Amino acid sequence: MKSNIAPAIRLTLVCAVFFSGIYTMVFLGIAKLAPNKGRGEVISSNGKTYYANIGQKFTEDRYFWSRPSAVGYNAAGAGGSNKGPSNADYLKDVAARIDTFLVHNPGVDKSSIPSDLVTASGSGLDPDISVQAARIQIKRIAAIRKLNEANLDEIITANTKKPLIGLFGTERINVLQLNIALDKLSNH
Amino acid sequence: MNTEILGIIFMYGLLLLLAIPLGRYIGKIFNYEQTWLDRIFNPLDKLFYKLGGINPDKQMNWKQHLVALLIINLCWFLICMFVLTNMSWLPLNPDGNPSMSGDLAFNTAVSFVTNTNLQHYSGESGLSYMGQLTLMLWQFISAATGIAICAVVFNAMKERTTDVLGNFYSYFVRSATRILLPLAFVVGVILLFNGTPMTMEGKDTMVTLQGDTVQVSRGPVAAFVAIKQLGTNGGGFYGPNSAHPLENTNYLTNIAQTVSIILIPMAMIFALGYVLKRRKLAWTIFGVMTIGFLFLLIPSVVSEMNGNPAIAKMGIMQQLGSMEGKEVRFGPAASAYWAINTTVTSNGSVNAMHDSMTAPTGMFTLLGMMINCFYGGVGVGFLNFYIFIILAVFVSGLMVGRTPEFLGKKIEAREMKIAMLIALLHPFLILTGTAIASHLYAHDPAAYAGWLNNPGYHGFSEMLYEFTSSSANNGSGFEGLGDNTPFWNIACGLVMIIARYIPIIGPVAIAGILANKKYIPEGAGTLKTDTGTFGIMTFAVIFIVAALSFFPALALGPIAEYFGMK
Numbered sequence: 001m002k003s004n005i006a007p008a009i010r011l012t013l014v015c016a017v018f019f020s021g022i023y024t025m026v027f028l029g030i031a032k033l034a035p036n037k038g039r040g041e042v043i044s045s046n047g048k049t050y051y052a053n054i055g056q057k058f059t060e061d062r063y064f065w066s067r068p069s070a071v072g073y074n075a076a077g078a079g080g081s082n083k084g085p086s087n088a089d090y091l092k093d094v095a096a097r098i099d100t101f102l103v104h105n106p107g108v109d110k111s112s113i114p115s116d117l118v119t120a121s122g123s124g125l126d127p128d129i130s131v132q133a134a135r136i137q138i139k140r141i142a143a144i145r146k147l148n149e150a151n152l153d154e155i156i157t158a159n160t161k162k163p164l165i166g167l168f169g170t171e172r173i174n175v176l177q178l179n180i181a182l183d184k185l186s187n188h
Numbered sequence: 189m190n191t192e193i194l195g196i197i198f199m200y201g202l203l204l205l206l207a208i209p210l211g212r213y214i215g216k217i218f219n220y221e222q223t224w225l226d227r228i229f230n231p232l233d234k235l236f237y238k239l240g241g242i243n244p245d246k247q248m249n250w251k252q253h254l255v256a257l258l259i260i261n262l263c264w265f266l267i268c269m270f271v272l273t274n275m276s277w278l279p280l281n282p283d284g285n286p287s288m289s290g291d292l293a294f295n296t297a298v299s300f301v302t303n304t305n306l307q308h309y310s311g312e313s314g315l316s317y318m319g320q321l322t323l324m325l326w327q328f329i330s331a332a333t334g335i336a337i338c339a340v341v342f343n344a345m346k347e348r349t350t351d352v353l354g355n356f357y358s359y360f361v362r363s364a365t366r367i368l369l370p371l372a373f374v375v376g377v378i379l380l381f382n383g384t385p386m387t388m389e390g391k392d393t394m395v396t397l398q399g400d401t402v403q404v405s406r407g408p409v410a411a412f413v414a415i416k417q418l419g420t421n422g423g424g425f426y427g428p429n430s431a432h433p434l435e436n437t438n439y440l441t442n443i444a445q446t447v448s449i450i451l452i453p454m455a456m457i458f459a460l461g462y463v464l465k466r467r468k469l470a471w472t473i474f475g476v477m478t479i480g481f482l483f484l485l486i487p488s489v490v491s492e493m494n495g496n497p498a499i500a501k502m503g504i505m506q507q508l509g510s511m512e513g514k515e516v517r518f519g520p521a522a523s524a525y526w527a528i529n530t531t532v533t534s535n536g537s538v539n540a541m542h543d544s545m546t547a548p549t550g551m552f553t554l555l556g557m558m559i560n561c562f563y564g565g566v567g568v569g570f571l572n573f574y575i576f577i578i579l580a581v582f583v584s585g586l587m588v589g590r591t592p593e594f595l596g597k598k599i600e601a602r603e604m605k606i607a608m609l610i611a612l613l614h615p616f617l618i619l620t621g622t623a624i625a626s627h628l629y630a631h632d633p634a635a636y637a638g639w640l641n642n643p644g645y646h647g648f649s650e651m652l653y654e655f656t657s658s659s660a661n662n663g664s665g666f667e668g669l670g671d672n673t674p675f676w677n678i679a680c681g682l683v684m685i686i687a688r689y690i691p692i693i694g695p696v697a698i699a700g701i702l703a704n705k706k707y708i709p710e711g712a713g714t715l716k717t718d719t720g721t722f723g724i725m726t727f728a729v730i731f732i733v734a735a736l737s738f739f740p741a742l743a744l745g746p747i748a749e750y751f752g753m754k
Contacts (some may be wrong), residue, residue, distance in 0.1 A: 003360030008260035011240035011357060012267065012329075018236075019328040020321040023369070027376055027411040031386035039392075040406055040434055048395065050285040051404055053383055053433040056396040063398060068521045075405040076391055077313055080513040080541035084646035085496045086753050090512075095497055110503045115495060118504060122431030122523075122540045128516035130508055133520035141284070161573070168195035169439035170519035179397055 006021055025182035035050040045180045055127040056176055061104055062144050064129070064137050066175040067116055078080070080122045094118050105113065105140045112136060131160055145186050155181045192521035195439070196489065199525065203447045207642035210451065211458020211470075217366050218339045218359070218463050224607070229366050236361045244358035248470045249351045251341050254693055257357040259332060261689075264326060268297035271322045281316035282390030283405070288314070300326040302688035303334055303565060305416070305423030305663035306680060308672040312405035312426050316387060322413050323423060328372075331419025331452075332364035334387065334567030337692055338456060339363070341571060342463045344593055350499055352706050354419040367452070367730045368418060376414035378444045382435040386410040409435055409545050417448035419486060420565040422536030422663045430526075430539040431515055442539060443519055445554025446526055449535045451566035453563040456570050456728055469718040480562040481732070484552040491548040492520035494615065513541030524549055531556030534565030537661030541652065543641070543666040549754065551746035552667075557660035558728060558738050560614065565661060568688075571695040577717070578607040578734075580726040584715055593714060608692035614659055615737035616639025616653055617683050621655035622648075622741065630673070639676075647750060649745035658683040 031038025041052040050056070057073040058066045068075075070081035083090035097118040102108060114132040134156045142149045159178045163169040198366055214221050237244050255640025271278065272293040276286050288296060299306040300323045309315065315323070336359035341477055343353045380386050385406045392404045409425045412437055418422055423429075431434040458476070479667065495506025509520030518526075523540035528535055531553040542553055556562065561572035577594065582604050585592030592599040596723040626648065629636045640647040650666040657664055663672065671680070716722060 004256050004259045005263075007240055007357060007752050008256075008263045011242060011361075012260065012263050013237070013589060014236055014239045014722045015329050016267075016322075016325055019364070019369075020325045020514050023328075023372075023413050024324075024408055025387050026373075027337070027380065027408065027731075028388065029378060031380055031410070031751065034380045034386065035383055035431040037391060038386035038410070040387075040404070045397075050394055050753060053393075053436075053437050054402075054404055055557075056398065056402075057400055059397055060398055060607055068660050073396075073400075077310065078405075078426055078432050079310070079656065080390060080428060080431065080544065080667070082541050082543040082641050084543060084642040084649075084668070084749070085498060085510065086644070086646055086749050087642045090642075091498050091502075094504075094723070095502055098502060098504065100631070104550065105555070110546045113504055113506055115499060115504055115506055118499070119510075119514075121511075122515050122538075122544075123428040123433055124424075124514045125433050126517075127433050127517050129634065132508070143752055149543045163191040163195070164439045165262075167191055169189075169522065170516060172516045176397060184396075 010022060020180070027107045039051060043177065050176055055121070055129050058175060058179060060116050061140060063176055063179045064141065064160075065117070067126050067129060068118065068120045069124040069126075070079070070120045072187060075125055078123045080124060081120045094132055103135065105141060108136060110173050127174050127176060129175055131156065131171050133175060141182070147185060151185060192493070192519045196521055196525040199443055199446050203450060206447065207451055208458055208752045210455040212269065212368055212462050214455055214459035215363050215462025218342055218459060224364060225370065231638060232247070232365055233361055235693035236365070240357070242357045244355050246355055247719060248354065248356055250340070250344070250353060250696050253337070253353065253356045255694055257337060257350045257683045257692070260691065261333065265297050267302060267323060268326065269293055272319060275316040275319045279318065280318040280321070280388065282388070283316070285313060286317050288552055291674045291677040292672055295551055297679040298681040299663065299686050300416065300421075300423060301330055302661055302684045303330040303419070303421060303534065304582045304658065304684050304688070305421045305659040306665065306684065307423055307663065308677055310427030317407055318402055320407060320412060320425060324415060327415045327419050327421040328364055328368055331368055331415075331421060331566045332360050332563055334647070335367060335452070336360040336567070336578070337365035338567030338570050339695060341574065341699040342460055344703035345464055347596055347707055349707050352701065353700065368415065369419050371448070371451070372414040375418060375444055375448050376410050378474040379413055379441050380410040382440065382441045384410040384413065385434055385585045386645055393599045399672070406434070413445070414448070417445045417535065420449070420453060420533045420535040422530060424537060427535050428541070431541065436539055439522070442563060445537075446522070446529055449526070449529045449564055450533050451538065452641070453533045453565045453676055456567065460570065464716060466677070472718050472723045476561045476727050477573070479727065480559065481528070481532055482705040484532065484556050484562070485525065488528050488549040488552045489521050489524040490523040491546045495662065496546060511544050513544030515540065515653055527553050528556055529664060530664055532559070532564070533569060534560065534658065536664075541667060542653070542664055543668045547746045547750035550749070551742055552740065553664070554653060554746065555734065555738070557662045558614070559734050560660045563731070568661070568692065574699070575610050576726055576730050577609050578603060579611060580729045581715065581717065583729060584722065584725050588715065590713060590715055592710065594702070594717060595709045596709060597705045598708070599702070603698045605703060606698050607696050610691050613690055613734055614687065617659040618652070618655045619681055619688055619737070619741060621658070621679060622652045624679070625651045625655070639670045639673070641670070645745055645749040649749065652741055652745050654680060655683060657710050661688050662745060664721070687692040
């Protein structure tokens with residue numbers, strides 16, 4: 001038994017140097033070639049930079065809203081609500097979200113609200129919404145910004161990300177990119 | 189056809205396509221045959237042996253293997269405790285995160301050394317980069333431990349009589365360098381070029397388009413996530429694991445990660461076929477596992493895509509499915525697919541919050557962990573399945589009135605006792621733990637009710653899930669449970685230790701004892717173990733053990749919740 005102690009300690013140290021140290025350094029080296037040198041993908045607009053994959057809170061009526069977030073889009077403490085599907089308090093929250101949405105979007109039929117707009121995401125940082133979730137907000141934004149609904153429809157189509165190679169996964173829209181396009185449209 | 193369904197079919201197809209050749213490669217590694225990567229890895233392994241002071245040619249019997257395994261694991265635990273309780277002053281802490289309390293460090297150290305990766309902390313605020321990189325080390329070498337000990341059992345199953353079964357350290361080093369490292373490299377690079385961060389810089393500040401100021405946690409994520417998935421570890425860099433948009437940036441990274449979860453566990457079955465030169469046996473085992481997997485998978489996908497009936501009642505369309513706790517870029521189908529993948533293997537990473545999934549999916553994720561051998565964790569998944577094979581051989585032997593034999597070795601009372609003990613340990617740990625927690629909750633709600641994020645049946649499921657996940661060395665959670673308390677930290681820590689090492693010791697002992705027995709060549713009277721009939725027999729044994737042990741507990745949790753929502 002004793003004969004195993006020294007090799008165990010030595011082998012662990014070798015593994016630490018190799019798998020924690022060298023392996024990490026190799027990746028840090030390769031990261032120099034990756035988007036934004038491995039510091040997370042960014043997009044720039046009007047001289048400001050944003051993390052492309054980190055969802056932002058959009059609650060003003062003049063922007064397309066992002067999804068509800070259990071952590072208020074805190075990108076230093078992400079998380080979901082972890083509410084169970086049958087939790088009565090949770091279902092009240094959802095009902096309140098539906099009501100709020102209907103107040104801010106008069107004329108919208110309740111049954112056409114897609115579920116992603118009234119449920120919190122897993123990370124609390126979901127950068128995307130569904131296409132239905134964007135379309136249903138057109139009326140409100142067109143009225144506030146005095147824009148043509150057809151033009152809004154166009155930027156939604158232009159910003160829709162198709163499933164991977166057209167075959168796999170969901171259609172989605174990055175809310176930040178959509179809102180940047182929206183600001184541009186308004187400035188024209 | 190629906191692109192979400194196509195997505196998961198593609199993921200399974202790609203998995204199978206990769207697992208078959210990988211299995212042959214792993215078989216060659218176990219057999220010490222030549223491979224085209226030898227040029228790189230022969231010198232590297234020699235360096236490991238030399239610096240580690242190891243003679244890789246020294247043969248060990250099964251007891252010596254276990255002693256070597258337990259001592260090196262103890263050594264990891266002690267180092268990990270030291271790092272986690274001293275992170276605040278150790279280097280690589282740009283965000284100034286604190287050290288862990290004793291009970292949380294105990295839970296975390298056990299969790300990572302046992303390949304569980306149950307996390308009672310949140311990565312971005314609870315660990316320094318030093319802590320993260322230390323945990324990443326265990327993600328490599330705890331996985332290599334599982335693969336190495338599985339290699340020992342494969343070796344013992346060969347057609348001969350022997351008491352020596354290779355060298356533990358050698359299997360261990362080869363598993364880490366030749367299997368895990370190259371795969372982690374490929375997956376890590378895919379993640380990196382899809383926008384997963386890999387930097388030692390701390391938090392960044394950004395002003396959003398709407399004008400809010402937010403901080404964004406970064407870190408060496410890509411390297412970490414690759415091995416987290418491949419080694420069935422599952423511990424996330426960030427709190428929400430692979431639901432976090434920096435940890436899993438798009439559908440492509442989701443495919444890469446989902447395939448990685450189950451790739452090595454599946455390949456191990458084909459490696460078995462290669463090592464023993466019994467392809468048909470491997471395909472029989474694969475068939476049983478796959479049927480079990482599909483039984484859990486299909487209803488879960490359907491249930492998530494149908495959405496939450498309670499929200500449907502409010503008049504909200506559920507055509508996008510149940511979206512609470514899910515990300516739009518994955519959708520309900522890929523989230524449910526992941527949930528089953530991560531629970532049948534002992535991975536435990538998530539790309540959606542399991543706590544918020546519909547009741548049937550909650551039940552099938554629990555069942556995946558309760559059975560814990562449909563593919564299973566790297567290496568240990570097969571060891572769990574091996575126990576059920578032994579039981580099935582014995583039961584079938586009794587049914588047809590023959591001496592039970594498996595691969596030319598007689599199964600006798602001693603092996604059966606060990607197998608029975610191991611098969612019953614898992615339900616014992618889960619049910620006892622849940623019973624104690626429920627008792628505390630019911631007995632003194634003032635002190636303990638704060639645990640639960642959800643009332644009623646779902647609250648019970650949260651406690652049941654936590655102990656199931658600990659005992660399956662899985663690590664996922666119904667994360668609404670407020671689990672960073674001394675009770676949960678210590679109770680889950682103890683369960684993880686027992687549930688890791690006893691189910692390794694048992695199968696290795698059985699295999700070691702059988703290897704030492706006289707080899708009886710197959711004859712006309714031998715019960716064939718590579719047939720469909722025997723496959724069904726094994727499946728039945730697994731089903732009966734699971735149903736008898738767990739049905740009452742499931743009835744109080746997810747089943748009651750499901751019917752309560754009707």
